[in-house]
Amino acid sequence: MNLTTRSFRTFTQLAALAAILGIAGCHHKTAAAPEPAPPQETAAAPTATLSADPLAIDLGQSVVLNWRTENATAVTIDGIGSVNLNGTTNASPSTSTNFHLTATGPGGSTEASVRVTVRIPEVPTAPTAGPADQTDDTLFHQNVQDVFFDYDSSDIRPDAATSIAAAAAFLTAHPSAKVLIGGYCDDRGSAEYNLALGETRANAAKNALVAAGVDASRLRVISYGKEKQFCTDENDACWQQNRRAQFSLDR
Amino acid sequence: MQMARMLTPHTYAPSRTLRRFCVVVFAISFGVQAHAQDWVHIESSNGVDRIRIAAAGFKPLSSDPATTGYKHLFDLTLYSDLNSAGIFDLVSQSLAPMSEPGTPAEMAVAQWSAAPASAAMVAFGSLNVIGGNIVVDGWLYDTHNTVDPKVLGQQYSEPASDESTRHIAHEFADEIILRLGGGLPGIAETHIFYVNEQGGNKEIWEMDYDGQEQHQITRLGTITLSPRISPDGNRLAFASLGHDGWNIRVFSMLLGRMVSFPAIGGTNLSPAWSSDGRQIAFSSSRSGDPEIYIGDEAGNNLRRITAYVGPDVSPVWNPRTNSQLAWISGRTGLPQLYIMDSDGTNVQRMTDGGYATSPSWSPNGQFIAFAWDRKYGPGVPGGQDIYVMEVATRKWIQLTHDTGRCDFPSWSPDGRHIVFESGSGKSSDIWTMLADGTGRHKLTTNGTGTMPNWSWR
Numbered sequence: 001m002n003l004t005t006r007s008f009r010t011f012t013q014l015a016a017l018a019a020i021l022g023i024a025g026c027h028h029k030t031a032a033a034p035e036p037a038p039p040q041e042t043a044a045a046p047t048a049t050l051s052a053d054p055l056a057i058d059l060g061q062s063v064v065l066n067w068r069t070e071n072a073t074a075v076t077i078d079g080i081g082s083v084n085l086n087g088t089t090n091a092s093p094s095t096s097t098n099f100h101l102t103a104t105g106p107g108g109s110t111e112a113s114v115r116v117t118v119r120i121p122e123v124p125t126a127p128t129a130g131p132a133d134q135t136d137d138t139l140f141h142q143n144v145q146d147v148f149f150d151y152d153s154s155d156i157r158p159d160a161a162t163s164i165a166a167a168a169a170f171l172t173a174h175p176s177a178k179v180l181i182g183g184y185c186d187d188r189g190s191a192e193y194n195l196a197l198g199e200t201r202a203n204a205a206k207n208a209l210v211a212a213g214v215d216a217s218r219l220r221v222i223s224y225g226k227e228k229q230f231c232t233d234e235n236d237a238c239w240q241q242n243r244r245a246q247f248s249l250d251r
Numbered sequence: 252m253q254m255a256r257m258l259t260p261h262t263y264a265p266s267r268t269l270r271r272f273c274v275v276v277f278a279i280s281f282g283v284q285a286h287a288q289d290w291v292h293i294e295s296s297n298g299v300d301r302i303r304i305a306a307a308g309f310k311p312l313s314s315d316p317a318t319t320g321y322k323h324l325f326d327l328t329l330y331s332d333l334n335s336a337g338i339f340d341l342v343s344q345s346l347a348p349m350s351e352p353g354t355p356a357e358m359a360v361a362q363w364s365a366a367p368a369s370a371a372m373v374a375f376g377s378l379n380v381i382g383g384n385i386v387v388d389g390w391l392y393d394t395h396n397t398v399d400p401k402v403l404g405q406q407y408s409e410p411a412s413d414e415s416t417r418h419i420a421h422e423f424a425d426e427i428i429l430r431l432g433g434g435l436p437g438i439a440e441t442h443i444f445y446v447n448e449q450g451g452n453k454e455i456w457e458m459d460y461d462g463q464e465q466h467q468i469t470r471l472g473t474i475t476l477s478p479r480i481s482p483d484g485n486r487l488a489f490a491s492l493g494h495d496g497w498n499i500r501v502f503s504m505l506l507g508r509m510v511s512f513p514a515i516g517g518t519n520l521s522p523a524w525s526s527d528g529r530q531i532a533f534s535s536s537r538s539g540d541p542e543i544y545i546g547d548e549a550g551n552n553l554r555r556i557t558a559y560v561g562p563d564v565s566p567v568w569n570p571r572t573n574s575q576l577a578w579i580s581g582r583t584g585l586p587q588l589y590i591m592d593s594d595g596t597n598v599q600r601m602t603d604g605g606y607a608t609s610p611s612w613s614p615n616g617q618f619i620a621f622a623w624d625r626k627y628g629p630g631v632p633g634g635q636d637i638y639v640m641e642v643a644t645r646k647w648i649q650l651t652h653d654t655g656r657c658d659f660p661s662w663s664p665d666g667r668h669i670v671f672e673s674g675s676g677k678s679s680d681i682w683t684m685l686a687d688g689t690g691r692h693k694l695t696t697n698g699t700g701t702m703p704n705w706s707w708r
Contacts, residue, residue, distance in 0.1 A: 058450040121451030190608035196541040196562030199518040
């Protein structure tokens with residue numbers, strides 16, 4: 001039954017933990033200890049820990065910073081300022097940030113830090129390019145144009161065949177160019193099937209380029225299904241825009 | 252104790268009932284196919300087989316606000332668990348006696364068996380907070396047995412919190428359901444894994460079966476889909492978009508981190524565990540076309556079992572035998588539902604048209620739930636709904652109507668419930684319902700929930 005197996009699992013986990021702690025603690029001193037040195041008169045050094053929950057967020061979300069110190073009289077966190085000796089606070093960094101804490105006391109000072117990662121959402125286009133790359137990209141997209149498909153189909157239509165022929169000619173003339181082919185579907189239909197359909201569309205475009213003489217090792221395929229859309233209107237024109245194989249320079 | 256066993260007059264075999272119910276249902280749907288009408292509204296199962304049970308408010312043993320708060324949460328959760336179980340006719344609050352007996356001595360059975368409650372069974376008990384722990388004493392009484400009415404008597408104790416209060420109510424409800432539901436465990440402690448969209452990314456989240464305790468599991472910072480929890484609850488498999496494309500990846504629920512799974516090339520999608528947890532089926536296009544592969548639980552010893560041009564995706568095992576799979580294939584055009592043996596032979600097409608996707612095989616092996624748009628086509632407005640098909644006869648019944656685009660049904664482990672996504676436009680939420688289409692209610696509310704997967708226990 002649910003209860004029994006979960007209790008049993010907890011019990012074995014606790015038993016294992018107890019065994020580990022028991023082993024770590026079983027450390028008998030057999031030799032006689034030397035005389036201890038007289039106690040020092042100086043104050044103890046401060047200690048500090050700083051944690052963040054969660055450690056990774058999306059842009060716009062916030063994290064909870066949590067810190068504990070001992071033997072400290074003043075605590076500061078960069079970017080926040082002076083804070084209590086122990087405490088929590090919220091933070092909403094707009095970029096990945098190292099939060100850095102300094103704790104000072106009569107015994108000295110210590111530091112603690114924690115890194116929070118901020119995820120910035122991606123856009124479904126080719127990676128950002130430098131100035132030289134931009135000419136390459138423009139030239140590429142002029143000559144290697146996306147091909148479009150009928151609904152529920154991955155067949156290369158006549159208009160697509162024309163684009164493929166032009167693309168193959170360009171790629172043959174620029175043998176160092178590598179191509180990433182993305183397969184897309186319109187947003188009707190089901191997520192899993194659309195990923196598989198997007199795959200067959202991208203593969204159809206790839207096979208057509210190979211048949212036109214482009215080496216297969218230069219072509220890489222990724223399906224996006226209906227996960228990344230070029231437009232979001234619910235009409236035939238937009239759905240056609242989304243049923244495509246997209247070509248981009250693969251860097 | 253022999254006496255105790257005789258105290259449960261209403262035990263019955265749910266599979267027998269479900270079968271009987273479904274014979275009625277399919278008789279209706281078979282008749283409907285001959286008419287122009289597309290669907291029939293099926294009333295929930297005839298009241299004869301549902302046990303009339305009352306859940307008394309539990310007696311709080313101290314009057315401080317914390318205990319009162321936990322008592323209200325416990326009562327609410329227990330009531331909701333029994334109400335949604337699918338096997339009870341729960342006495343409504345307006346008909347139940349106001350008394351809250353905290354012990355057997357305080358229980359006056361005649362009050363509960365008399366009208367208007369007319370309960371055959373009554374659950375009651377007490378709740379207290381002692382030394383930082385919630386302590387609940389719960390009983391289940393058979394009101395028609397005046398000599399020895401006790402069916403159940405249990406004590407629960409957990410560190411006090413809202414979550415543990417709900418958990419105790421779930422445990423008690425499951426105990427009642429197990430005892431009165433013919434030996435099939437209840438689902439009150441099960442979980443649902445699903446996809447949640449945030450800021451352009453999709454991650455896997457988990458929640459209790461009733462929509463409580465929604466929390467994030469994966470933090471991969473990309474698009475992650477098709478969560479499938481393993482039968483032992485230890486590993487969560489899914490398909491995630493990395494720099495090199497889609498791969499099946501696995502998260503260890505025990506270790507709280509990703510564990511390795513082979514990346515075999517191509518686009519890899521829709522993992523599915525066999526019910527013994529020893530094999531995984533999934534779709535891979537490593538050969539240049541999406542086909543169904545089966546490997547062991549670590550993703551090794553792969554063998555391919557389909558070989559037709561066209562997308563093959565969304566495999567699911569017959570959990571009763573693990574020797575059959577259902578899956579979706581576009582080999583003839585629009586995606587259709589197929590079944591085959593696990594070596595790829597004996598392929599049978601199950602749907603006769605339309606756009607069919609997202610199969611889920613019922614725990615008893617007899618039914619497949621799936622999403623179907625029977626009027627799919629360019630320019631033709633089609634509605635996608637959840638259907639259930641009987642595997643042996645291919646007779647089907649439509650469960651959802653006019654509630655938006657429905658997809659990704661997933662059976663509960665007791666075979667009495669189905670969780671699914673439903674939405675319109677960009678918005679989608681996770682819903683649950685009984686396997687006959689009634690009792691539908693929403694579990695998520697953000698409009699960002701899709702692709703639910705019900706845990707095995």
